Amino acid sequence: MLNLLSILTGIISLIIVIPATIPLLGWANWLALPLIVIGVVLGQLSSSGRGGRNFCLIVGLIAVVRLSLGGGIF
Template sequence: MLNILSILIGLVALVFALPGLIPLLGWLNWLAVFIGVVGLAVGALSSSNSGRNLNIVVLIVAAIRLSLGGGFI
């Protein structure tokens, strides 16, 4: 059950991270990082790894985008 919840949280974070790739919408990645960390914590409590891995991928994509944009843009 926690794995399904972690996947759902990861999908919500992904919905925020993908538009954050567009220039001038980089601030959405901060929200994606926060939601992704929550999903990662829920996924860590689960016995399966798929939800945790999805949240790790979302966090990596959001973090790379934030580092390229200087954290804002």
């Protein structure tokens, strides 16, 4: 159950992160990062699998790389 919640949190975060790759919308990644952390924690607590955690980590990596390319804001 926690793995499913982790995957859902990752999907919601991905929906926020994808438009944030457009220039001047990078600030939206700051909104997605707390959701990504929650998804990683839920995925880690899950005993059924690690797919949700890994998905959230990949989405987090995309968000962090985008933030670093934009200088943290753009």
